[in-house]
Amino acid sequence: MSMPTIIQxxxxxxxxxxxxxxxxxxxxxxxxxxxxxxxxxxxxxGYKPNVAARTLRTLRAAKILVTVPDISNxxxxxxxxxAEEAARDAGYAVxxxxxxxxxxxxxxxxxxxxxREVDGLIFLGHRLPDNLRPLxxxxxxxxxxxNGCEYSPDIGVPSVHIDNAAAGCDAVEHLIGLxxxxxxxxxGPHVSPISRDRLAGAMQAAERHGLRxxxxxxxxxxxxQSSADHVPDLVAQGVTGLFCFSDExxxxxxxxxxxxxxxxxxxxxxxGFDDLxxxxxxxxGLTTIAQPKGRIGQQAVELLxxxxxxxxxxxxxxxxxxELVVRSSTRLIG
Amino acid sequence: MSMPTIIQxxxxxxxxxxxxxxxxxxxxxxxxxxxxxxxxxxxxxGYKPNVAARTLRTLRAAKILVTVPDISNxxxxxxxxxAEEAARDAGYAVxxxxxxxxxxxxxxxxxxxxxREVDGLIFLGHRLPDNLRPLxxxxxxxxxxxNGCEYSPDIGVPSVHIDNAAAGCDAVEHLIGLxxxxxxxxxGPHVSPISRDRLAGAMQAAERHGLRxxxxxxxxxxxxQSSADHVPDLVAQGVTGLFCFSDExxxxxxxxxxxxxxxxxxxxxxxGFDDLxxxxxxxxGLTTIAQPKGRIGQQAVELLxxxxxxxxxxxxxxxxxxELVVRSSTRLIG
DNA sequence: TCGAGCGATGTAATCCTTTACATCGACTTT
DNA sequence: AAAGTCGATGTAAAGGATTACATCGCTCGA
Numbered sequence: 001m002s003m004p005t006i007i008q009x010x011x012x013x014x015x016x017x018x019x020x021x022x023x024x025x026x027x028x029x030x031x032x033x034x035x036x037x038x039x040x041x042x043x044x045x046g047y048k049p050n051v052a053a054r055t056l057r058t059l060r061a062a063k064i065l066v067t068v069p070d071i072s073n074x075x076x077x078x079x080x081x082x083a084e085e086a087a088r089d090a091g092y093a094v095x096x097x098x099x100x101x102x103x104x105x106x107x108x109x110x111x112x113x114x115x116r117e118v119d120g121l122i123f124l125g126h127r128l129p130d131n132l133r134p135l136x137x138x139x140x141x142x143x144x145x146x147n148g149c150e151y152s153p154d155i156g157v158p159s160v161h162i163d164n165a166a167a168g169c170d171a172v173e174h175l176i177g178l179x180x181x182x183x184x185x186x187x188g189p190h191v192s193p194i195s196r197d198r199l200a201g202a203m204q205a206a207e208r209h210g211l212r213x214x215x216x217x218x219x220x221x222x223x224x225q226s227s228a229d230h231v232p233d234l235v236a237q238g239v240t241g242l243f244c245f246s247d248e249x250x251x252x253x254x255x256x257x258x259x260x261x262x263x264x265x266x267x268x269x270x271x272g273f274d275d276l277x278x279x280x281x282x283x284x285g286l287t288t289i290a291q292p293k294g295r296i297g298q299q300a301v302e303l304l305x306x307x308x309x310x311x312x313x314x315x316x317x318x319x320x321x322x323e324l325v326v327r328s329s330t331r332l333i334g
Numbered sequence: 335m336s337m338p339t340i341i342q343x344x345x346x347x348x349x350x351x352x353x354x355x356x357x358x359x360x361x362x363x364x365x366x367x368x369x370x371x372x373x374x375x376x377x378x379x380g381y382k383p384n385v386a387a388r389t390l391r392t393l394r395a396a397k398i399l400v401t402v403p404d405i406s407n408x409x410x411x412x413x414x415x416x417a418e419e420a421a422r423d424a425g426y427a428v429x430x431x432x433x434x435x436x437x438x439x440x441x442x443x444x445x446x447x448x449x450r451e452v453d454g455l456i457f458l459g460h461r462l463p464d465n466l467r468p469l470x471x472x473x474x475x476x477x478x479x480x481n482g483c484e485y486s487p488d489i490g491v492p493s494v495h496i497d498n499a500a501a502g503c504d505a506v507e508h509l510i511g512l513x514x515x516x517x518x519x520x521x522g523p524h525v526s527p528i529s530r531d532r533l534a535g536a537m538q539a540a541e542r543h544g545l546r547x548x549x550x551x552x553x554x555x556x557x558x559q560s561s562a563d564h565v566p567d568l569v570a571q572g573v574t575g576l577f578c579f580s581d582e583x584x585x586x587x588x589x590x591x592x593x594x595x596x597x598x599x600x601x602x603x604x605x606g607f608d609d610l611x612x613x614x615x616x617x618x619g620l621t622t623i624a625q626p627k628g629r630i631g632q633q634a635v636e637l638l639x640x641x642x643x644x645x646x647x648x649x650x651x652x653x654x655x656x657e658l659v660v661r662s663s664t665r666l667i668g
Numbered sequence: 669t670c671g672a673g674c675g676a677t678g679t680a681a682t683c684c685t686t687t688a689c690a691t692c693g694a695c696t697t698t
Numbered sequence: 699a700a701a702g703t704c705g706a707t708g709t710a711a712a713g714g715a716t717t718a719c720a721t722c723g724c725t726c727g728a
Contacts, residue, residue, distance in 0.1 A: 003448065005714055016678045021716055031676060046468035051449035052395075053714035055386035056683050071430070072411035072611065080405055084432055093442060096405070096430040098418055108427060114337065115385035117451075134380035224615045248612070255615040277406065278582070281558045281589040283617035339684060350708045355686055365706060387684035390713050 004045040013041040024049055055116065064092045064304060065118040066148075066297075067109045069125040071098035073222065073248070075274045075293060076124055079148060082297030083122060090305045092119065099125060107131045113144070120144035120304045122297075126152060126192050141316060144307050148300045149291075151317065152193040158307070158316040160299045164194045167289045167322045168201030171243045171271050174287070174324055176209050179333035180241030180269060184216040184234040186227040186253065188245050198245055198273070220245070224252030231256035240268055240333055247272035247279050247288055254282075254329065269330035285327030292320050338379040347375040358383055389450065398426045398638060399452040400482075400631075401443045403459040405432035407556065407582070409608045409627060410458055413482055416631030417456060424639045426453065433459060441465040447478070454478035454638045456631075460486060460526050475650060478641050482634045483625075485651065486527040492641070492650040494633045498528045501623045501656045502535030505577045505605050508621070508658055510543050513667035514575030514603060518550040518568040520561040520587065522579050532579055532607070554579070558586030565590035574602055574667055581606035581613050581622055588616075588663065603664035619661030626654050 010017045015038060022030050023038040030038075041047070055061045064087050068076040084094045095118065097109040110129035113121045121144065123129070128136070128145075136143050136156065147159040175183055185202055188195030199217070206212045216237050220226035227249035234242065235257070244250040250272030254264045264270050265284060272279065275290035299318050344351045349372060356364050357372040364372075375381070389395045398421050402410040418428045429452065431443040444463035447455045455478065457463070462470070462479075470477050470490065481493040509517055519536055522529030533551070540546045550571050554560035561583035568576065569591070578584040584606030588598045598604050599618060606613065609624035633652050 003450070006716095007714075017715075018679080018717075019677060022677090025716080029676080034676080046448075048445060048448040050390070050714050051446070051451045052386045052389035053683090054716075056384065056390055056685090056714080057716045059683080061386075065429075071405075071414055072408055074406055074408055077406035080432060081434075084434075094432075095399075096432065098414060098428075098430065100415075100418075111382060112385070114380075114382040116337070117385045138380075224612060228615070251612060251615045255617065255619075258617060278558060278585060278612065281562070281585045283589065283592060285589075340686095341684080351685075352687075352709080353707060356707090359686080363706080368706080384684050387713090388686075390684080390715090391686045393713085 003050070004047045006047070006049065009038065009041050009045060009047050012045070013038045059116065061117055061119050062092055063118045064094050064120045064122065064301065065097060065109060065112055066094055066122045067097040067099050067106065067124060069099055069101045070222075071096070074276050074278070075246070075291075078277075078293035079124060079297040079300075082294030083148075083301045084297070085294075086298040086301035087305075090301065092301075092305070101125070103127065103130070120146070120308055122146045122148055122300045122304060124148045124150070126150035126194070128157060142307060142310075144304060146300045146304045146307070148296050150192065150194050158303050160296050160303065160318045160320065161194070162291050162296075162320050162322040164197035165201035165204070167273070168198035168243075169205040170201075170322075170324050171198075171273070171289055172202045172205035174271060174326070174330065175241035175243060175269060176205065176211065178241070178269060178330060181211055182214055182216070182237070182239050182241070183211065184218065184230075184237070184239035184242045186218050186220040186230055186242070186244045186249050188220065188222050190219065195245055202243060220249050222246040222249060224248045224255070226252070228252035228256035228259075232260060235260055235262065235268070241330070242268055242270045244270065245273050247274045247276040247286055250286055250288065250329070251282055254284075265329050265331040269333075271330055275325055279325075280327065282329075284329045287327050287330040288325050290323045290325045292322070295320055337384070338381045340381070340383065343372065343375050343379060343381050346379070347372045393450060395451055395453050396426055397452045398428050398454045398456065398635065399431060399443060399446055400428055400456045401431040401433050401440065401458065403433055403435045404556075405430070408610050408612070409580070409625075412611075412627035413458060413631040413634075416628030417482075417635045418631070419628075420632040420635035421639075424635065426635075426639070435459070437461070437464065454480070454642055456480045456482055456634045456638060458482045458484070460484035460528070462491060476641060476644075478638060480634045480638045480641070482630050484526065484528050492637050492652075494630050494637065494652045494654065495528070496625050496630075496654050496656040498531035499535035499538070501607070502532035502577075503539040504535075504656075504658050505532075505607070505623055506536045506539035508605060508660070508664065509575035509577060509603060510539065510545065512575070512603060512664060515545055516548055516550070516571070516573050516575070517545065518552065518564075518571070518573035518576040520552050520554040520564055520576070520578045520583050522554065522556050524553065529579055536577060554583050556580040556583060558582045558589070560586070562586035562590035562593075566594060569594055569596065569602070575664070576602055576604045578604065579607050581608045581610045581620055584620055584622065584663070585616055588618075599663050599665040603667075605664055609659055613659075614661065616663075618663045621661050621664040622659050624657045624659045626656070629654055 006017045010020045087094045099105045106129040110131040147157045151159040151161040218230040257264045272286045272288035275288045279286040340351045344354045421428045433439045440463040444465040481491045485493040485495040552564040591598045606620050606622040609622045613620035
């Protein structure tokens with residue numbers, strides 16, 4: 001039937017509800033004998049404290065919500081893992097929400113914060129949910145909201161990310177260093193700040209070598225299909241080095257390159273972004289920019305927990321190091 | 335500061351809390367003018383009902399929990415997507431928990447059900463969390479718990495899955511049909527019922543062609559690395575056709591095959607399982623068994639919602655169709 | 669021997685919403 | 699004009715747990 005309540009447990013153990021509550025939350029404040037008796041009843045009844053009631057009373061849910069724009073992107077999985085572990089260490093559980101890039105779903109998950117179902121929110125997308133505006137306005141940097149990956153200075157939310165401009169720069173420098181002059185870029189959507197940053201870095205690198213005008217820029221959406229669609233055109237433009245802003249797009253591009261009767265890396269070098277777990281198993285092994293995915297999640301949680309505990313050091317922006325991983329999808333031209 | 339409560343809204347709008355509550359939940363039972371006045375105050379204060387209090391009172395959280403054993407496996411992402419959409423249609427939100435195959439984490443998420451934080455649970459792993467035993471014992475098939483993918487008859491939980499034995503059979507038949515006699519299998523862990531079923535089906539197919547003794551069976555854990563590790567040995571055994579119980583393992587195997595100086599499919603044909611989004615972009619395009627991932631999630635939710643609404647038709651086991659997708663990682667021998 | 673001090677436990681207010689039931693005014697019906 | 703309806707709103711009792719404060723025995727010191 002219905003779950004047993006603390007009242008039933010108390011009655012059956014011959015103590016007050018206060019004592020039962022103490023047994024559950026502060027066992028040391030209860031005499032050994034009493035504790036044992038209560039625990040026996042708890043066991044036999046299968047009693048579980050009602051979290052809604054507890055949350056209502058304590059204003060603490062012991063839970064952190066992590067929202068991702070696309071749960072099928074393995075990149076986020078690793079970030080979530082890192083967050084999960086750090087949260088567990090700090091006494092919080094993590095629940096995940098998939099917003100599918102849909103603002104109304106983002107809002108719905110954000111409501112879990114406003115309504116106190118969770119203590120804090122880490123959002124991995126690029127847009128601060130509208131519903132959070134009032135909260136941010138009221139609490140500013142003390143609001144329990146942290147962004148991961150997609151730093152956007154104007155939203156005024158603490159954030160953990162890599163230096164995407166520098167990373168974009170590194171990728172293009174790598175291609176240029178291999179002798180490529182006709183370089184193609186498949187970016188993310190324009191609204192994505194990380195895509196803008198990577199693009200800016202890439203252009204800067206090209207500029208530096210006087211190759212800015214020969215850069216071929218195409219817009220993708222981080223999915224394999226979206227870059228595959230651009231490949232025929234890029235091939236026609238004579239591109240020999242291709243920088244895709246995600247590993248999935250790199251894989252899509254390589255597949256399309258072969259479809260076009262060409263070879264990666266013999267005809268076209270391709271470099272990706274993220275270093276997904278599968279990147280090293282792909283054929284050819286993917287050259288890519290590795291992000292410290294786990295650490296991004298971990299640090300985001302630490303930032304959040306610090307806010308939740310009223311820590312006064314408002315470290316608001318954390319930049320983590322990235323790394324160029326060279327495998328076999330890029331090689332010297334010619 | 336702290337969030338506004340219904341009492342403040344009521345005071346400011348000059349009505350009772352009951353009216354405010356009605357405006358939020360049953361707008362039609364409130365006079366037009368009053369409703370507008372209240373909504374204005376709600377807006378200006380940024381009032382959001384406290385979900386803990388509401389849940390406590392109504393015993394309904396409007397939320398479904400989906401737990402996955404490994405969130406980095408893209409297979410589950412698609413299942414979650416399907417579940418999310420179906421849940422939304424039924425008026426429920428979905429939250430996801432990553433258990434990392436850890437029983438204690440499974441238990442912790444299961445507690446969200448016992449404690450009424452969520453109305454129902456869909457678990458995608460193979461093990462019923464211990465914490466749920468009492469609940470299942472009490473409520474039997476009316477417990478709001480559904481399993482996805484990993485049907486295990488002994489746990490007595492409604493479930494949605496494909497016919498894994500038949501699928502395993504199809505895969506091996508495909509290889510045999512291409513002329514392969516020395517067939518290798520990389521399974522999942524022994525504890526996984528789906529792995530056992532696929533293995534049984536595969537053996538049955540081999541048996542049928544008198545090839546049972548030549549079957550080379552190795553145990554993996556669904557990860558790319560785990561199958562890559564077995565490849566040198568399998569190659570030494572003269573295997574020409576390899577059936578991996580996941581696409582990730584197929585990709586790992588293909589990578590290792592190349593590492594060994596051989597080619598897929600020229601020397602060894604490889605068939606995977608799941609038809610991940612990336613399967614068609616892999617080199618070579620992966621031959622694989624496609625599962626209706628989205629529909630699995632969707633049907634699981636429908637089963638669950640039916641239970642939640644006290645539906646009396648205890649359809650407990652749903653078998654969905656699978657499909658062999660032939661791409662270029664398998665070919666005629668010789 | 670008596671009171672201070674202390675550990676263990678009980679009492680009861682509180683967290684915020686929902687909702688059955690009561691109330692109230694206005695309108696219809698006969 | 700009295701009685702009955704009806705729609706809109708208010709009143710107050712849950713719902714289950716936590717915790718400040720009160721209480722009750724005891725022990726210990728003087």
